[in-house]
Amino acid sequence: MHEYYGSLCTEVYDLSKPLGFSFGDVEYYKERLKDIQGKVLEVGCGSGRVLIPLVQAGYLVEGLDNSEEMLESCRSRCNELGLSPLLYKTEMHNFQLEEKQYDAIIIPAGSFQLLEGREIAIAALQNIYNHLAVGGRIILDLFLPNDFDTKSVSTRTWDNEAGEVLTLEEKRIEVNLLEQRMVSLLKYEKWKEGRLLQSELQRFPLSWYGRYEFELLLEKIGFRQITVSENYKYGQEPSSSEHMYTFEAIK
Numbered sequence: 001m002h003e004y005y006g007s008l009c010t011e012v013y014d015l016s017k018p019l020g021f022s023f024g025d026v027e028y029y030k031e032r033l034k035d036i037q038g039k040v041l042e043v044g045c046g047s048g049r050v051l052i053p054l055v056q057a058g059y060l061v062e063g064l065d066n067s068e069e070m071l072e073s074c075r076s077r078c079n080e081l082g083l084s085p086l087l088y089k090t091e092m093h094n095f096q097l098e099e100k101q102y103d104a105i106i107i108p109a110g111s112f113q114l115l116e117g118r119e120i121a122i123a124a125l126q127n128i129y130n131h132l133a134v135g136g137r138i139i140l141d142l143f144l145p146n147d148f149d150t151k152s153v154s155t156r157t158w159d160n161e162a163g164e165v166l167t168l169e170e171k172r173i174e175v176n177l178l179e180q181r182m183v184s185l186l187k188y189e190k191w192k193e194g195r196l197l198q199s200e201l202q203r204f205p206l207s208w209y210g211r212y213e214f215e216l217l218l219e220k221i222g223f224r225q226i227t228v229s230e231n232y233k234y235g236q237e238p239s240s241s242e243h244m245y246t247f248e249a250i251k
Helices: 007-018 025-032 053-058 068-082 120-132 211-222
Strands: 040-042 060-065 087-089 102-107 132-142 153-159 165-174 179-190 196-209 224-232 245-250
Touching: 007 068, 007 153, 007 165, 007 179, 007 196, 025 053, 025 132, 040 053, 040 068, 053 060, 053 068, 060 068, 120 132, 120 211, 211 224, 211 245
Parallel strands: 040 060, 040 102, 060 087, 102 132
Antiparallel strands: 132 245, 153 165, 165 179, 179 196, 224 245
């Protein structure tokens, strides 16, 4: 069982969120980074959904992810477009990029919430802080889950260009409200003409944070000038638990 994004997961991700797909985050990050002159690091860059448009827009972006399959997809897409950003296979809580200081480090789409356990989350924030130049900023998205049903099961399907059908079954197997964590079991399958070609299981943890809880975490690390914005509208105060909210802070 994988605890990272494997080959089938990567294929499903690229089918469901192809290059050019945006939750509003791609445009938001372009706008918030427009005054950055130095290097930007995207932590949890995956197959490049956000990274590639930023590179195409002229930003000096490097990427980091713990899935070689996702990074390989990103490299392939970049090669097709004539792009060559630096990509690193490592974990967000213990990466060590020697002599690297970034003007901004970003974590779009709630990827930070895949870290399991507060100690690892704090280590990741500290690591990000250490890799930022003085005056550099962190920008990351968080969301609050709204489905805590441990009996929840859902299935989705996609067709690829080879005439194959990919399915994803998501089953909730654990919800811990005290620790603000849930775990789902993801089962990916690839079929053609009624025959199973490939299958993949993934354990998928998700943690969540209250607004003020996360502000305190950032302050504990040493960040200042913390701004929280709702639904990719900078400076708009959060008003609904159903919206994505974005934290921005300065070292």
